[in-house]
Amino acid sequence: MTGLYIHIPFCEAICHYCDFVKRVPSNKTMINTYLETLGKELTTYRDRFSDVSTIYVGGGTPSMLDLSQFRRLFEQLKEINAVEYTIEVNPESYTSLKGQLMKAYGVNRISLGVQTFDAGLLTYLNRKHTNDQVFEVVKDLRAQGIANISIDLIFGIPGQTEAMILEDLRQVRSLGIKHISWYQLILEEKTVFWHLFKKGQFHPMEDDETARWYEHITTSLGQMGFNQYEISSYAMEGYQSVHNTLYWTMADYIGCGLGAHGFLDGIRYENHQSLQHYQRSYVKTSYETTKTDRMADTLIFGLRMNKGVNLDQFEKTFMVSPFLAYDALDRHLEDGLVEVVDRHLRLTERGRLLGNQVFMAFV
Numbered sequence: 479m480t481g482l483y484i485h486i487p488f489c490e491a492i493c494h495y496c497d498f499v500k501r502v503p504s505n506k507t508m509i510n511t512y513l514e515t516l517g518k519e520l521t522t523y524r525d526r527f528s529d530v531s532t533i534y535v536g537g538g539t540p541s542m543l544d545l546s547q548f549r550r551l552f553e554q555l556k557e558i559n560a561v562e563y564t565i566e567v568n569p570e571s572y573t574s575l576k577g578q579l580m581k582a583y584g585v586n587r588i589s590l591g592v593q594t595f596d597a598g599l600l601t602y603l604n605r606k607h608t609n610d611q612v613f614e615v616v617k618d619l620r621a622q623g624i625a626n627i628s629i630d631l632i633f634g635i636p637g638q639t640e641a642m643i644l645e646d647l648r649q650v651r652s653l654g655i656k657h658i659s660w661y662q663l664i665l666e667e668k669t670v671f672w673h674l675f676k677k678g679q680f681h682p683m684e685d686d687e688t689a690r691w692y693e694h695i696t697t698s699l700g701q702m703g704f705n706q707y708e709i710s711s712y713a714m715e716g717y718q719s720v721h722n723t724l725y726w727t728m729a730d731y732i733g734c735g736l737g738a739h740g741f742l743d744g745i746r747y748e749n750h751q752s753l754q755h756y757q758r759s760y761v762k763t764s765y766e767t768t769k770t771d772r773m774a775d776t777l778i779f780g781l782r783m784n785k786g787v788n789l790d791q792f793e794k795t796f797m798v799s800p801f802l803a804y805d806a807l808d809r810h811l812e813d814g815l816v817e818v819v820d821r822h823l824r825l826t827e828r829g830r831l832l833g834n835q836v837f838m839a840f841v
């Protein structure tokens with residue numbers, strides 16, 4: 479299976495925590511010019527389209543595209559027979575006509591940027607939608623026949639209280655959606671929050687508190703029927719993200735668009751992040767991965783998943799046990815951060831809270 483990721487790097491406003499590749503477009507022409515370049519880049523991968531089984535259009539804010547821009551993009555992808563075709567949508571830029579068009583072109587999964595149901599926190603994050611818009615989008619998508627809906631939520635926002643998290647959980651239950659990506663807020667460099675932090679005006683939530691919330695969220699979602707299958711991902715039976723699972727299992731994926739990454743035939747590449755450079759040559763850097771790179775990536779990505787890494791498969795591929803290749807693994811086993819269950823190496827519940835500490839063993 480091969481995945482295809484397409485990046486639409488435009489947003490109506492910049493969220494205070496965001497370090498993705500994005501910009502506020504100066505006008506519609508800027509988006510059209512970008513789509514033209516993106517179209518040309520997509521054409522260079524056309525001979526691989528028959529292998530593509532998942533498409534993920536992310537951003538940025540793909541739902542910012544107008545109908546003609548969407549049609550232009552969809553037309554280029556229509557020969558792909560994808561089992562999963564996801565588009566990221568922000569509630570404020572969705573319209574029923576866009577939903578209709580998505581459905582007509584085979585989009586079968588929506589990832590909706592909600593982040594929180596608390597109006598005050600939405601303002602603090604600089605998000606531009608209302609809860610009513612979220613409910614309307616979900617209702618309309620279902621009416622269009624797109625029932626596979628995932629929402630993104632964030633915990634660990636300074637000022638986020640127990641009551642706010644409980645309200646998010648209550649809304650999750652009432653929306654009846656199938657998949658949730660519930661991320662911890664990470665303070666990233668060059669974001670608005672980073673600048674506030676430097677001035678002493680942003681106080682990250684304490685680790686103990688975020689750990690408590692992570693456990694609470696995971697337990698509560700489990701009680702609602704959402705199985706955690708990755709550090710930040712929870713799904714009802716049969717609704718795990720196929721596309722994201724390709725990343726975590728070292729499958730091939732094509733990345734197109736500004737700043738996109740790809741992994742094809744053992745080669746990792748990264749596209750330019752500047753529009754000017756991207757328009758001249760799409761790829762900024764690429765390198766052929768070594769066996770050492772692939773071993774480390776197999777563990778770093780594979781351990782994100784609750785089922786972990788199949789040890790027999792790992793040893794067959796790399797002719798070595800990860801315990802022999804990485805000394806620190808024995809220590810993590812003793813410290814209770816990783817465990818071996820049914821010949822799978824996986825993070826323990828505590829290990830999921832301290833994943834980065836474990837991943838350091840492989841770099």
Ligand code: SF4
Binds near residue numbers: 489492497498537539
């Ligand atoms: S979080 Fe999403 S919507 Fe907000 S600025 Fe970043 S890419 Fe744009």
